[in-house]
Amino acid sequence: MVEKSTIYDIAKELNISAATVSRALNNNPKISLATRKLVEDTAAKMNYKQNKLALALRSGKSNNVGVIVPRIDSNFFASVIRGIEEELHPEGYHVIICQTHEDQKREIENINTLLNAQVDGILLSISNTTKEYENVIKRVLNKNKPIIFFDRKMNVNGISSVTINDYEGGYAATKHLINEGCKRIAHLSGDQSLEIYQNRFKGYKQALLDHGMKFNEDYVLRTKSSVDAGIAAAKTLLSLPTPPDAIFSSSDFAGLGAIQELKEQGVKIPQDFCVVGFGNEPFTKFMELSISSVDQSPLEMGKMTAKVFLEQINNTDNLRIEKKVILVPELHTRKSSSRHAN
Amino acid sequence: MVEKSTIYDIAKELNISAATVSRALNNNPKISLATRKLVEDTAAKMNYKQNKLALALRSGKSNNVGVIVPRIDSNFFASVIRGIEEELHPEGYHVIICQTHEDQKREIENINTLLNAQVDGILLSISNTTKEYENVIKRVLNKNKPIIFFDRKMNVNGISSVTINDYEGGYAATKHLINEGCKRIAHLSGDQSLEIYQNRFKGYKQALLDHGMKFNEDYVLRTKSSVDAGIAAAKTLLSLPTPPDAIFSSSDFAGLGAIQELKEQGVKIPQDFCVVGFGNEPFTKFMELSISSVDQSPLEMGKMTAKVFLEQINNTDNLRIEKKVILVPELHTRKSSSRHAN
DNA sequence: CTGTTAGCGCCTTCAT
């Protein structure tokens, strides 16, 4: 058994040309049934496997797609990637993963490396927004390779994106708290340089105003997405002269931290204080005091992102498509905010 | 600005040969400083980027590594992949992700696709064990490409693996329960066709015997790794004539389900019943009644797997190395099994 | 229906 065989090896074996072998293997119609059969059998016998690298070099198509995320070990991003992979796999594409760790330098570096590796497209959730960054993005566009944002996007002309309606998510969460009778709703607002957090904040604010409630700056705390940040935030809020009676957290982790601190201080949830998070992390459902949260349907988002990429790559007319897909978030109400019968 | 340039474009621009350009760009010592500088500047000006695909075809080295996992959206596998990526990225390798969904057919298919894509190695956590499968694995070995198992391995000659000591994990968890005073310890044992679950089971059994406790077949339930399976298992156990007073679950999810059912039936944890899980999923720590669990240090496992791969690939002598790395599991005791002061 | 040729972009002998 030969360890590695090329179409040339098969050709030599059969005393025919490599081109014929190639044609036979690729189901080219103008090949006699006899030779096709012969070639196929010999290929199998010699354990021939097509070298996709050579094919890629020749065709200019690698069938690889780069995916860039801040980190992969978060339920959200892992699920998005799962969706992407599941949608792309049947189409013969491979997914190459890169992490940025929220570091913009690494993000730009990753984009360049992926381009050098000749990926057919890049799907990414940005870490940051600057002018320099925008230029790099545009360079990708110039190469005529699809680049698609998911979740964390940036407004650049000609670039498609798949996001959820964060505004609506923030609005729904806040409205729900209002319906539960909460009067002073605080907000843990995340990194405001990112659109997603801006929009959750806007939704929160608008919901307050639409329901005749006063917007209070003191109730808005900029927090990181971590349990500790949530604990700290709750401490701050509870020490206010007039503490709030509810929190809409833009992050489940911060929400969890807040709940821990509230309990620590003997605050009764949901009777005296309600909490809603964002992200629908698995743990929100598992807790004894389950946490209400806004679901971002990451699997769906991944699949949709992949679909937009496929549309774009299969778009033979040369016109550039710009598609903005906005998924609808879904509020899952759980114990942490359910005062009425459940 | 040219959209795409090759060394030939640079050569033409400077009226020199492509070979010289290549040499200059690759820091070949026998190039005059003048031309090198010239080439570098022009390359920058023309926005030249090396085509890694061509390089890969020529050198037979793609700098891609395939990683095959049952699924990516579990904390464990996502963390392992993170570790792999972090270790491999600085070395210039890319990580290509494939999911099997525990389907052996897809696993074999994935291996073949990765080989055709000319990856430099394959890191995988197997889904299943059959003779056919073993043959495919051997075929990879014959190609002289490193293949490394992590977590879920299979004993094949010449293949390295990185695992944790599941036996020890099971032993420690069980011993801990004994120390807490539990007398009738049950075990939710997972898919016994996989080594990891076999070993956790063995550790459990041996711990019982070593401490003069009786091993009771009725207390061992084969369960899937899911909350529902845990609920069902708890129901079964509680309906026994002599129900157990503790559970060592080979899965955190099943452990969680069991806890939910125990509470449902009014059993007091940890006073009347202790539970220890396996995997140290994030939620085990977050619960109000936090769940004791055995940590598998997935990040470490990923990094170690990558290191073993690098060792193997950089091993110039042709001798085949077989390395079995076994990480030490760490029991995190939490409320679900802490009767004594915490 | 099949063979010949050429080229994707790169690097590396072998010359000079």
Place this chain on the structure above:
DNA sequence: ATGAAGGCGCTAACAG
């Protein structure tokens, strides 16, 4: 110090 040539493995255009 540089150039010319060939080949990694594949397919598509051009011949017949």
